[in-house]
Amino acid sequence: MTPPQRQRRQPAEKAPPEPGKKPGEGKIPERLYVLTGATEDGDRAELDLVTLIVARSDAPQSATPEQAALLGLCIAPLSVAELSAYLNLPYSVVTVLLTELLTAELVQARAPIVRQALPNRSLLEAVMHGLQKL
Amino acid sequence: MVSVQSPPAGRELPYARVLLPPAIVMAAATGAAVALVAGPARIAVGWCGAVATLLVIMTAAEAVRRGRNLRDARAEHDRHTAYLERRLADQNQEMVRLGQEILPATLHRLSSGESPGEVIRQVVDADPEWRQLPDPQRDLLRTVLRIVEREENMRDSAQRSFVSIARRVQAIVHQQAKELREMEEDHGRNPEVFDDLLRIDHGTALIGRLADSISVLGGGRPGRQWPEPVPLYSVLRGAMSRILEYRRIELHSIAKVNIRGISVEPVIHAAAELLDNATRYSPPQTKVHVTAVEVQTGVAIEIEDGGVSLSEESRARAEGMLERAKAGTDLQDLGESPRLGLQVVGRLCATYNMQISLRASAYGGVRAVLIVPSEMLTPGTAPGLAHGIGATAMPKAELGAVDGPKRTIKRRRPTSPRIPASVSMEDEVPEVTEWTAGGLPQRRSRVKVPLAQRYAEQAAAERAEAAAREARSAWGTPEPEPEKKDEPEPGLWVEAFMEGLKGDPDPTAFIQKTEPARVEADDEGDLK
Numbered sequence: 001m002t003p004p005q006r007q008r009r010q011p012a013e014k015a016p017p018e019p020g021k022k023p024g025e026g027k028i029p030e031r032l033y034v035l036t037g038a039t040e041d042g043d044r045a046e047l048d049l050v051t052l053i054v055a056r057s058d059a060p061q062s063a064t065p066e067q068a069a070l071l072g073l074c075i076a077p078l079s080v081a082e083l084s085a086y087l088n089l090p091y092s093v094v095t096v097l098l099t100e101l102l103t104a105e106l107v108q109a110r111a112p113i114v115r116q117a118l119p120n121r122s123l124l125e126a127v128m129h130g131l132q133k134l
Numbered sequence: 135m136v137s138v139q140s141p142p143a144g145r146e147l148p149y150a151r152v153l154l155p156p157a158i159v160m161a162a163a164t165g166a167a168v169a170l171v172a173g174p175a176r177i178a179v180g181w182c183g184a185v186a187t188l189l190v191i192m193t194a195a196e197a198v199r200r201g202r203n204l205r206d207a208r209a210e211h212d213r214h215t216a217y218l219e220r221r222l223a224d225q226n227q228e229m230v231r232l233g234q235e236i237l238p239a240t241l242h243r244l245s246s247g248e249s250p251g252e253v254i255r256q257v258v259d260a261d262p263e264w265r266q267l268p269d270p271q272r273d274l275l276r277t278v279l280r281i282v283e284r285e286e287n288m289r290d291s292a293q294r295s296f297v298s299i300a301r302r303v304q305a306i307v308h309q310q311a312k313e314l315r316e317m318e319e320d321h322g323r324n325p326e327v328f329d330d331l332l333r334i335d336h337g338t339a340l341i342g343r344l345a346d347s348i349s350v351l352g353g354g355r356p357g358r359q360w361p362e363p364v365p366l367y368s369v370l371r372g373a374m375s376r377i378l379e380y381r382r383i384e385l386h387s388i389a390k391v392n393i394r395g396i397s398v399e400p401v402i403h404a405a406a407e408l409l410d411n412a413t414r415y416s417p418p419q420t421k422v423h424v425t426a427v428e429v430q431t432g433v434a435i436e437i438e439d440g441g442v443s444l445s446e447e448s449r450a451r452a453e454g455m456l457e458r459a460k461a462g463t464d465l466q467d468l469g470e471s472p473r474l475g476l477q478v479v480g481r482l483c484a485t486y487n488m489q490i491s492l493r494a495s496a497y498g499g500v501r502a503v504l505i506v507p508s509e510m511l512t513p514g515t516a517p518g519l520a521h522g523i524g525a526t527a528m529p530k531a532e533l534g535a536v537d538g539p540k541r542t543i544k545r546r547r548p549t550s551p552r553i554p555a556s557v558s559m560e561d562e563v564p565e566v567t568e569w570t571a572g573g574l575p576q577r578r579s580r581v582k583v584p585l586a587q588r589y590a591e592q593a594a595a596e597r598a599e600a601a602a603r604e605a606r607s608a609w610g611t612p613e614p615e616p617e618k619k620d621e622p623e624p625g626l627w628v629e630a631f632m633e634g635l636k637g638d639p640d641p642t643a644f645i646q647k648t649e650p651a652r653v654e655a656d657d658e659g660d661l662k
Contacts, residue, residue, distance in 0.1 A: 003306060006313045008320065029364060029372025029402055031311070031339055032318055033332040034380055044325055065367070090322025092329070 035066055035089070036096040045099040045109065049091065052077040052110045053098060059106075066097055067106075074107055157194055161187040232271055236264060240279055245286070250279035297352035300345045304357035307342035314338060336375075343376040343410075346403050347478045350485075356399035363392040363512045366426055366433060372398075373405035379413040388426045389433055397486065397510035404482045404490075407475040408437050408502045416441030416499050423497070431489075432508040441499035444492060452476060452492050460484035479504075486510070 054077045059068035066087065073086055084094045101107040164183020171179050236258065243253045254276060258264045267275070314335045321327040346357055364372075367388045374380040393401055412422045420440035427434055444452070459480025483490050487507050495501035 003309070005309070006316070008316055028368060029360070029375070029398065030368055031332075031335055031372075031375040032315070033336050034371050034375045036332065049323070084322075090319050090328065092318075092322050092325045095325070 032090070032093055035064070036093055044092075044095045045102050047080050047095045047098055047109060048111075049081040050079045052079055053083060054108045054110065055106065056108050057106055063106075067101060070094075070097055070101065071106060077110065157187060157191045160190050228268075228271065232267075232275065236267070236275065237278065240275065241282060244279055244283060250276055250283055253279060293352045297349050297354040300349040300352065300354065301357065303345035304342060304349065307338055307345060308358065310338045311335065311342065336380075339376045340378060343403070343406055347407070347474055350403065350478050350481050351474075356403065358399050360395045360398040362395050364395070364398045366391050366393060366435075369393050369398055369401055370405060370424060370426070370435070372402045373409055376402070376406040377410040377413060379418070380409075382413050382418075382420070382422050383409055384421050384423050386423055386425045388424075389428045391426075391428065391433055391511050392513075393506070394510050394512045397506075400482050400486045400488070401506055401510065404479050404488060404504055405435060405437075407479050407482075408490075408504060411475045412437050412439035412441070412500065412502065415439070420497075420499075429505065431505060432511060433506045435504045435506065437502045437504070438495040438497050439499035439501075440495075440497040443498050444494050444500045449492055449494075456480040456483070456490060456492075 053070075053074045055071045055074035057071075059071040063071070066089070069087060070083060073083060078086075080091065080094055080098065083098075084091045087094065089097075098107060098109070102109060161183070164180070164187055167183055168176050168180040240253045240257050243257055244250065248256065254272070258267055258272070258275070314331060318328060318331050318335070321331060342357075349355075349357060367385065367390075370385055370388060374383045374385075377383075409422065409424070416422065416439035422437060422439045424438075425436050427436075455476045456479065459477040460483060479490055482488065483504075487509070489503075489505040489507075491503050493501045493503070
């Protein structure tokens with residue numbers, strides 16, 4: 001009577017070690033939408049996977065456990081992807097939580113430092129000069 | 135019978151005794167007539183008188199005999215009537231006993247699952263007083279029991295089929311929920327897909343609660359088992375996730391207790407039904423406040439809404455509904471009452487020994503208090519904390535899933551004392567830390583210089599730097615580049631070097647000065 005099982009897509013190659021590794025799976029009664037509940041959907045700040053997040057203050061009393069955990073983790077700057085991994089929450093949930101924290105001005109988001117696609121011109125010149133000196 | 139056949143005898147009886155003296159009078163009259171009439175007629179008159187007297191006497195005798203018979207018959211009849219009345223009274227009494235004592239006793243035994251024949255043996259034959267139950271009553275009893283049993287079986291099978299359908303729905307919903315969770319993880323990076331998935335997830339949870347309700351009302355066990363204790367906060371959020379308007383629920387101060395694994399599901403379900411009632415019967419813009427405090431007998435979960443206040447009458451009705459539900463409701467009764475929730479809560483409370491009370495709230499609405507008995511709590515810490523995160527404690531200690539980054543603390547040597555605000559953080563120049571003798575920039579990791587030499591160079595550089603630092607009073611003035619500056623040829627690379635220094639991308643430099651032990655983000659490696 002049960003419908004056919006869905007095959008997971010990406011982790012298919014890495015699947016075998018996972019079942020034992022994920023003891024928390026399915027043991028949490030709350031669903032993810034409760035975590036993101038306070039805001040209506042589609043209401044997210046512009047956050048990238050590599051946006052760095054820094055806490056600006058301690059967690060207030062009214063914060064949910066997830067937000068408190070986020071603030072605790074963000075004492076040192078962490079990227080959104082890292083937060084998502086540590087909290088074991090999907091990226092979209094973390095961005096919603098962070099949006100709430102950003103509007104409450106409890107955290108600060110910072111655009112990541114993009115590694116330049118091309119090396120700096122002056123550096124190249126320096127290399128050139130160095131080579132010429134050889 | 136006799137009296138019925140001879141109704142006129144009853145009328146003759148009073149005359150019977152009276153007829154004997156008239157016979158004597160008749161004889162006397164005959165004698166007088168004989169004496170009075172003339173000689174030749176005397177004999178004839180005498181004969182006639184004698185015959186008449188004889189006839190009267192015979193008639194009287196017969197009348198008396200009949201009268202006596204009649205009296206006997208009447209007495210017999212009275213006795214019989216009395217006997218019959220007594221029999222009737224006895225019969226009535228027996229019927230009363232059958233109805234008020236034997237039948238309830240046997241039905242009670244029957245409801246505990248014994249067959250009718252067994253029940254009659256156990257109840258009727260075992261009792262010395264009831265053993266003489268007449269056969270017709272015995273038959274009646276057997277028939278009644280058989281009918282009741284058949285009805286009971288039919289109702290049971292109907293309920294069982296309800297429950298088994300609900301079970302299948304539950305199974306599908308659980309699998310769906312599990313897969314949705316996986317999909318949410320798989321597509322977590324796409325907000326649009328993710329939000330849609332959450333929407334489906336929510337709808338699935340609502341279906342699941344309905345299936346759970348049917349199962350509970352049908353007398354089934356809870357559909358899910360939670361293998362490990364779950365903190366009350368998570369349990370309440372689990373209850374929130376099963377109702378439509380979970381956004382209106384506000385969890386305030388929740389006692390830090392953990393619910394035993396096997397009791398998690400009933401508590402979630404009961405709380406979900408109460409929360410659903412609270413949100414359903416209060417204005418859509420109001421909040422529903424939930425608190426949980428520890429009390430002597432366990433934990434009291436209070437759910438207050440800002441809806442219509444509960445009048446004494448409606449409160450009595452609701453409590454009556456709860457009481458009836460505790461006693462056990464048939465699925466058939468539910469057609470009339472759309473308020474499925476209280477029935478379910480009543481059933482759960484009866485099964486799991488929880489207590490529920492409804493009162494008027496200080497907010498003007500209803501305040502439902504659900505007391506979870508202490509048997510359902512567990513003193514130990516729950517491993518399955520709120521999404522793997524401690525409710526209040528430092529998250530690091532309780533990150534169950536992944537260990538925090540274990541990295542060596544990087545020693546920071548700020549090459550530039552302050553990052554000027556004007557400097558753009560946009561680009562990062564590869565960190566040039568060492569220079570070959572020929573002036574070539576070199577990355578440390580790729581260095582091919584022997585280690586000893588590198589150490590020596592490093593030590594020399596550090597010594598020089600330390601000396602320079604001591605020479606300077608404050609960090610405010612940028613360090614001059616004394617020895618490199620006068621080298622004429624690679625003038626351009628100095629510029630590059632300076633830019634590299636100025637554009638030091640590390641934003642954690644400030645924080646690291648105050649918090650050296652914290653982890654850094656930038657040497658974590660690949661994130662994906």
